[in-house]
Amino acid sequence: xxxxxxxxxxxxxxxxxxxxxxxxxxxxxxxxxxxxxxxxxxxxxxxxxxxxxxxxxxxxxxxxxxxxxxxxxxxxxxxxxxxxxxxxxxxxxxxxxxxxxxxxxxxxxxxxxxxxxxxxxxxxxxxxxxxxxxxxxxxxxxxxxxxxxxxxxxxxxxxxxxxxxxxxxxxxxxxxxxxxxxxxxxxxxxxxxxxxxxxxxxxxxxxxxxxxxxxxxxxxxxxxxxxxxxxxxxxxxxxxxxxxxxxxxxxxxxxxxxxxxxxxxxxxxxxxxxxxxxxxxxxxxxxxxxxxxxxxxxxxxxxxxxxxxxxxxxxxxxxxxxxxxxxxxxxxxxxxxxxxxxxxxxxxxxxxxxxxxxxxxxxxx
Amino acid sequence: xxxxxxxxxxxxxxxxxxxxxxxxxxxxxxxxxxxxxxxxxxxxxxxxxxxxxxxxxxxxxxxxxxxxxxxxxxxxxxxxxxxxxxxxxxxxxxxxxxxxxxxxxxxxxxxxxxxxxxxxxxxxxxxxxxxxxxxxxxxxxxxxxxxxxxxxxxxxxxxxxxxxxxxxxxxxxxxxxxxxxxxxxxxxxxxxxxxxxxxxxxxxxxxxxxxxxxxxxxxxxxxxxxxxxxxxxxxxxxxxxxxxxxxxx
Numbered sequence: 001x002x003x004x005x006x007x008x009x010x011x012x013x014x015x016x017x018x019x020x021x022x023x024x025x026x027x028x029x030x031x032x033x034x035x036x037x038x039x040x041x042x043x044x045x046x047x048x049x050x051x052x053x054x055x056x057x058x059x060x061x062x063x064x065x066x067x068x069x070x071x072x073x074x075x076x077x078x079x080x081x082x083x084x085x086x087x088x089x090x091x092x093x094x095x096x097x098x099x100x101x102x103x104x105x106x107x108x109x110x111x112x113x114x115x116x117x118x119x120x121x122x123x124x125x126x127x128x129x130x131x132x133x134x135x136x137x138x139x140x141x142x143x144x145x146x147x148x149x150x151x152x153x154x155x156x157x158x159x160x161x162x163x164x165x166x167x168x169x170x171x172x173x174x175x176x177x178x179x180x181x182x183x184x185x186x187x188x189x190x191x192x193x194x195x196x197x198x199x200x201x202x203x204x205x206x207x208x209x210x211x212x213x214x215x216x217x218x219x220x221x222x223x224x225x226x227x228x229x230x231x232x233x234x235x236x237x238x239x240x241x242x243x244x245x246x247x248x249x250x251x252x253x254x255x256x257x258x259x260x261x262x263x264x265x266x267x268x269x270x271x272x273x274x275x276x277x278x279x280x281x282x283x284x285x286x287x288x289x290x291x292x293x294x295x296x297x298x299x300x301x302x303x304x305x306x307x308x309x310x311x312x313x314x315x316x317x318x319x320x321x322x323x324x325x326x327x328x329x330x331x332x333x334x335x336x337x338x339x340x341x342x343x344x345x346x347x348x349x350x351x352x353x354x355x356x357x358x359x360x361x362x363x364x365x
Numbered sequence: 366x367x368x369x370x371x372x373x374x375x376x377x378x379x380x381x382x383x384x385x386x387x388x389x390x391x392x393x394x395x396x397x398x399x400x401x402x403x404x405x406x407x408x409x410x411x412x413x414x415x416x417x418x419x420x421x422x423x424x425x426x427x428x429x430x431x432x433x434x435x436x437x438x439x440x441x442x443x444x445x446x447x448x449x450x451x452x453x454x455x456x457x458x459x460x461x462x463x464x465x466x467x468x469x470x471x472x473x474x475x476x477x478x479x480x481x482x483x484x485x486x487x488x489x490x491x492x493x494x495x496x497x498x499x500x501x502x503x504x505x506x507x508x509x510x511x512x513x514x515x516x517x518x519x520x521x522x523x524x525x526x527x528x529x530x531x532x533x534x535x536x537x538x539x540x541x542x543x544x545x546x547x548x549x550x551x552x553x554x555x556x557x558x559x560x561x562x563x564x565x566x567x568x569x570x571x572x573x574x575x576x577x578x579x580x581x582x583x584x585x586x587x588x589x590x591x592x593x594x595x596x597x598x599x600x601x602x603x604x605x606x607x608x609x610x611x612x613x614x
Contacts, residue, residue, distance in 0.1 A: 223459075237473060
């Protein structure tokens with residue numbers, strides 16, 4: 001026979017054997033009981049599983065908290081023991097933070113600030129140790145070559161494609177706006193400056209941070225989870241020398257090349273845009289671009305790329321090294337590696353821009 | 366009488382705000398097989414992390430041949446080159462073959478030529494019965510084989526001390542028994558001091574010379590002695606309950 005609950009006035013009588021599948025009916029029956037003091041008659045209840053018992057107990061707690069009495073009748077010893085356990089559990093104070101009080105929010109802000117400070121100070125220490133290993137450690141040729149292939153050769157198609165597209169977009173938009181004033185002849189110069197000074201190095205850094213910074217964090221994080229880092233450490237390896245330095249050297253070598261290629265790809269995009277949308281002959285575009293650029297503009301992108309390489313390699317490795325626990329922490333580390341790398345790249349770019357205006361010949365504010 | 370190769374003096378340690386070990390003192394004698402046992406959460410793996418210098422004690426000292434691991438900066442590095450560690454997961458580097466993994470410490474810390482390193486690495490792999498898988502990548506071999514390969518790597522520099530963290534974890538009883546025999550043969554043939562963290566009773570009785578038992582409530586050592594002594598004569602219910610799980614002893 002199916003279990004049922006008869007509600008009469010403020011009394012609910014339970015009949016039969018209740019299980020989790022009856023939860024909806026039990027909830028509906030309890031909700032039908034008018035507000036006030038209530039009697040729950042369980043004398044005809046053969047059994048009740050944990051889910052139903054918990055729902056009945058929460059009904060009891062709810063009414064009690066609103067100043068009403070709930071009287072149980074005919075509770076079996078087994079069920080009584082279950083309710084006693086629930087009562088004991090209710091007395092356990094909730095852990096700090098389970099209720100989002102004002103105090104919790106202040107503590108949370110404090111924790112986050114302390115955590116951010118730990119991250120920043122840890123990153124500085126890590127950077128110092130990584131560079132110490134770079135200067136004093138062994139050169140690992142095959143590992144460096146492997147990372148050069150991974151971060152450089154493999155990144156080439158995406159770097160070329162995206163920078164070419166950026167060149168097309170910039171060339172078209174700048175050319176269109178300038179043509180309104182008959183100044184489209186200045187488009188190649190504008191494009192040359194923006195690509196060599198900013199877009200080329202920045203786009204490349206963002207792409208490398210996304211591809212390689214995250215890969216570094218995931219690789220090292222996985223090594224941490226699999227105790228490979230511990231194993232290297234107890235074998236007496238200099239972790240910075242073995243794990244970080246080959247990545248750092250590889251990026252130092254490939255980033256300037258990638259930025260140079262990116263600059264050419266961006267300019268080629270502008271050339272295509274000029275030809276397609278402004279009917280600008282290639283010779284005119286190239287002449288105007290060449291007139292605008294000086295060698296310093298090309299070197300500047302390379303100088304910036306050295307800073308970006310250090311940021312991406314060190315941040316990715318650092319985030320990987322911070323992994324604690326299981327695979328989920330590796331996912332968080334890769335995200336942090338990309339976000340922090342891009343943030344730092346933009347921050348350093350802003351700082352370098354301040355230097356740039358003083359260093360570039362022929363540029364006055 | 367044997368001398369102590371590792372001495373732990375009044376060690377207190379743990380993680381963040383949680384103290385796991387309080388005032389632990391013990392000695393590991395040269396050439397012995399010391400097994401550290403206890404219930405889950407008693408600090409077995411933690412004490413091993415202190416012994417191998419992966420954690421710095423909150424207070425107290427860990428001495429290797431009388432030198433404090435955290436005293437002079439070079440002590441820990443010197444000590445690490447004289448011991449090998451077999452981690453619970455094997456911890457072989459996934460991008461290297463089994464042979465390259467075993468050669469790794471040789472490449473890093475010796476001036477040997479590649480053929481010489483290959484000879485040594487292959488002989489270590491032969492000792493653990495893994496020569497047939499020398500050119501496999503770790504992910505291509507079973508868990509038991511990974512552990513044996515990791516043991517070969519740990520032995521590459523002929524260490525004075527070998528540490529094992531739960532060597533039987535995740536292995537079937539037959540493979541586990543085979544690994545126990547390999548561990549024993551390393552001790553018997555090379556005289557290497559072995560420190561093994563485990564809660565596998567069969568392993569404890571098979572390989573141990575001496576057993577140290579930790580307890581999570583005491584946060585320290587509650588019994589020391591041979592496995593047989595502890596199982597047959599201990600009056601401490603925590604010890605007898607632990608060893609009482611074994612039938613037919």
